[in-house]
Amino acid sequence: MSDHKRLAAAGSALAVTLLVTACGGSDSDDAPTTQAPIATVRTASGPVTGTVGEITTFKGIPYAAPPVGNLRWKAPQPAPAWTTARNATAFGPACIQGGTTLQSEDCLTLNVWTTQTALQANDKRPVLVWVYGGSFHGGNGNIDADALTRAGVVVVSMNYRVSTLGFLAHPALSSESADKTSGNYGLLDIAASLKWVRDNIQNFGGDPSKITVWGQSSGASAITALMVSPKAAGLYDQVILDSPGAFRHWKTLPQAEQDGLAVGANIDALRALPADQLPVIRNTGSGTAIRALAEPRVIGPTLDKVVLPAEERPAFERGTFKAVPTLVGYNTDEGTSFTLNYPVKTLAQYAAYLRDPTIFANFGAEALTVYPAAADAAVPRAVADSFSDNQFVFGTRGIARAMTTAGVPVYRYWFKRRASGTGEDPLHGAELPYVRGDAVLNAAPYNQDDRTLSATMKDAWIRFVKTGNPNGGTITNWPRYDVATEPVYVLDAPLSVTNAPRGKELDFIGKVDAALNPR
Numbered sequence: 001m002s003d004h005k006r007l008a009a010a011g012s013a014l015a016v017t018l019l020v021t022a023c024g025g026s027d028s029d030d031a032p033t034t035q036a037p038i039a040t041v042r043t044a045s046g047p048v049t050g051t052v053g054e055i056t057t058f059k060g061i062p063y064a065a066p067p068v069g070n071l072r073w074k075a076p077q078p079a080p081a082w083t084t085a086r087n088a089t090a091f092g093p094a095c096i097q098g099g100t101t102l103q104s105e106d107c108l109t110l111n112v113w114t115t116q117t118a119l120q121a122n123d124k125r126p127v128l129v130w131v132y133g134g135s136f137h138g139g140n141g142n143i144d145a146d147a148l149t150r151a152g153v154v155v156v157s158m159n160y161r162v163s164t165l166g167f168l169a170h171p172a173l174s175s176e177s178a179d180k181t182s183g184n185y186g187l188l189d190i191a192a193s194l195k196w197v198r199d200n201i202q203n204f205g206g207d208p209s210k211i212t213v214w215g216q217s218s219g220a221s222a223i224t225a226l227m228v229s230p231k232a233a234g235l236y237d238q239v240i241l242d243s244p245g246a247f248r249h250w251k252t253l254p255q256a257e258q259d260g261l262a263v264g265a266n267i268d269a270l271r272a273l274p275a276d277q278l279p280v281i282r283n284t285g286s287g288t289a290i291r292a293l294a295e296p297r298v299i300g301p302t303l304d305k306v307v308l309p310a311e312e313r314p315a316f317e318r319g320t321f322k323a324v325p326t327l328v329g330y331n332t333d334e335g336t337s338f339t340l341n342y343p344v345k346t347l348a349q350y351a352a353y354l355r356d357p358t359i360f361a362n363f364g365a366e367a368l369t370v371y372p373a374a375a376d377a378a379v380p381r382a383v384a385d386s387f388s389d390n391q392f393v394f395g396t397r398g399i400a401r402a403m404t405t406a407g408v409p410v411y412r413y414w415f416k417r418r419a420s421g422t423g424e425d426p427l428h429g430a431e432l433p434y435v436r437g438d439a440v441l442n443a444a445p446y447n448q449d450d451r452t453l454s455a456t457m458k459d460a461w462i463r464f465v466k467t468g469n470p471n472g473g474t475i476t477n478w479p480r481y482d483v484a485t486e487p488v489y490v491l492d493a494p495l496s497v498t499n500a501p502r503g504k505e506l507d508f509i510g511k512v513d514a515a516l517n518p519r
Contacts, residue, residue, distance in 0.1 A: 038089075039119065043200045046082035050112075051089045055146045056119060058112040058204065060092035063196040064189065066106035067161065072271050073173050073185060076108060076192040094140035095161045098280035101140065105165065105275035110158035110193050111141060113149040118205025126466045127206040129197055129236070130157040131190060133217030133429075135283040136300040137163040147437035151462040154206035156197055160189035160222075164281050167299045169253060170260035172267035183256050183302035187229065190222055194235035212238040212465045216432060218300070220244035224399060225301045227322045228315040229308055238468060240461065241328040242431060246395030247313040248297070249517060256302040313395075314519065316402040323406035325468040327461070328399050329413030329488075333425035334392040335384030342383055350379045361515035363508070370508045385505070392428075393502055394509045400481050410481035411470050414501055416492040417453055421445035431491070435461050449493040457491060 037052035043061065050058035064076035071077060092109030093102045118125050128148060132139035141157030149155050160166065166186030173182035198208050213236045215223045220241040226232035227239070251259070263279055264270045270278065281299040303311055315321050344353045350373055354364035373382040396412070403410045415431040418424060422445050433440050434454040441451050460470035460478070470489075471478050479487040479497060486500040 039116070040085050041119065041203050043203065044196075045079045047085040048088040049085045052116060054115075055149050056114050056116055058088040058114075059090055060109045060111065061086075061088050062108060063110050063158065063193045064108040067108060067165070067185070068105050068275075072105070072165065072275075073168060073170075073182065073267075075185065075188045079108075091140075091142040092159060094142070095159050096165050096275045096278070096280070097134075097138045097163050098282075099138070107159045107161070108189060108192070110156055110196065111143075111145075112201075112204050112206075113145040113155040114205045115149065118154060121205070122202070123205045124202065124207035124210075125152060125154050125205055126210040126212065127154045127156060127197060127201050127208070128462075128465050129194065129211060129213045130155065131160075131213060131215035131219035131222055132157070133215065133219040133221075134162060136167060136186065136218045136222075136297065137280065137282045139219070144436070144438075147458065148462065151458065153462060153465050154201060154204055156193075156201070156206075158190065158193035160193065161186045163299055164263065164278050165275065167302070168260050168263065168281075169251075169256035169302050169304070170263075170267055170270075171257045173260070174253065174257060179304075179306045181253060181304040181306045182260070183253070184304060184307040187222060187225055187301060187307060188231060191226060191229070191232045191235060194232065198235055209237065210466075211236045212240060214240035214242070214461075214465075215244070216242035216429065218245055221246055221248075222301075224312060224316075224395075225308060227324075228310060228312055228320065231307050233322065236324065238325045238465070239327075240464065241326065241396070241399060242435075243330050243334055243392045243428060244328065244395050244399060245391050247316070247398045248391065248395065249313075250301050250303040250308065250311055251297075253302055253304045256304075259298075313398065316398060319402070319406055321402070321406075323403055323408045325409045325464075326399065326403045327411045327413070327464045327470060328396055328403075329415060329431075329491075330388075330392050330396045331415045331426040331428060331430055333381075333384065333388065334428045335386070335388035336381070337428045338391075339380070339384045339387050342380075344383050345379055346376045347373065347379060350382065353383070358516070361512050363512055363515070366508065367512075370505055386509075389502060389505045389509050390513075394506050394513075397486075397506055400486075401483050404481050404483050409468055411464065411478055411489065412481045412487070413478075413489045413491055414498070416490050417450065419445045420447040420450060431457070434458070434491075453491065453493055456495070 038049050039052050039056055040047050040049045048058050048061050062079040064079055093104040093107050095107035096103050096105055132141055141159050143157055145155035167183050169183030174180050202208050213223050221244050223239055224244055224246045283298045344350055354367050360367040371382040371386050373379045400410050400412045415426055434457045437454055437458050441454050456474040459473040460475050463472050464470045478489045488498050488501055490496045490498055
């Protein structure tokens, strides 16, 4: 029986053990020594002590054993139990990824934002679990979730393994595995954190039967991958997918293992290296837009037939996935952030690019009509738009169609707002400050229209978490998606509804993909 079920059976009075004091009183070396008020809550592994305030937080809670030593490149294992209250007042380190962020191989921790009211009343508030993006080679869960929590939900974020430690496949690793597979450790980490939420979140005032998983970019891609995985079955109830890099192709296990051999043939030697001496594998692109997308990512999910039994797009199109209420969408200019440095800047370079059969198959001439460029200045945006449609918008539409066909509620959006004064279309990730209500919106180039839109979007996201429907606040006319008319809610000032945006472009991307990757 899971921990939250055992506690519930014992009675709601025992489900949450709460202690609020003026100072830390534990004799543990991990106990806080500050004079700030603290709260202690039980988890399945042991008690944790967080920080009390308008928002009460518990940070750096282990949800799995440290993946070090013999557990490097292994599926996450249960966290060792503890008995004395563990200090949970500071974020844990990010997982190894390069850069200057505080990081460690011992990184499988999560964070919870709640309120004293939720803790003391055992409120069973809806739960929002954040999965960060970072192209599967970076990122962390160290966010500011106060505004979202204040709106009446319990928020959770986690750190999961990325890059070489999160997704390396290798013949030797597959050989020593009971399933004869390797890679996908980062996906398994996310699944393990969701199981922790199911088993423990009631003790923090959350409802374990009302879990919404929210991700952006590769965080959303991780969620859609888990939706076709048996490893995440029953661990969530709804999804929010901001700019999912969905419907892209995954490496097969043999392909991924060959790439792993390029990192190092001797897995024992690799395992003996300190984590910070391992090569950090990044998804940097191959220099051209569609070729970088038609081919699998350098590092990321692997079609291993165990964690991922089938490729994502066919699985969704066949209906072999977990269908749950879905909010999904994209931003106007998803591509420029990725293609800015691509060596396709002039009409002559663009013409050569279009003729390359590995990019647009045999549809180069048609591509020019779909993504036209009449002058050199128009070429970078044409390339960016093809990237955007291929990597983000095509999958967004595909997910919406598949979920709708499966009979669950779907709400699709298009974030179109140009921050006041910039004149630039919103780039990849531009919607996040609006949903979170970030303080950055209080300064130029944002204005009152941006702040109003932010309040509207945060309310819509939270209403979806609570009810499965973003309507009921400022927004009352967001239509449920259907495959016949394909209504999309346009998040801008003013708000509006449009039907089947970029339909011609997305149909073209589908045709190119079918030619490059016949099934």
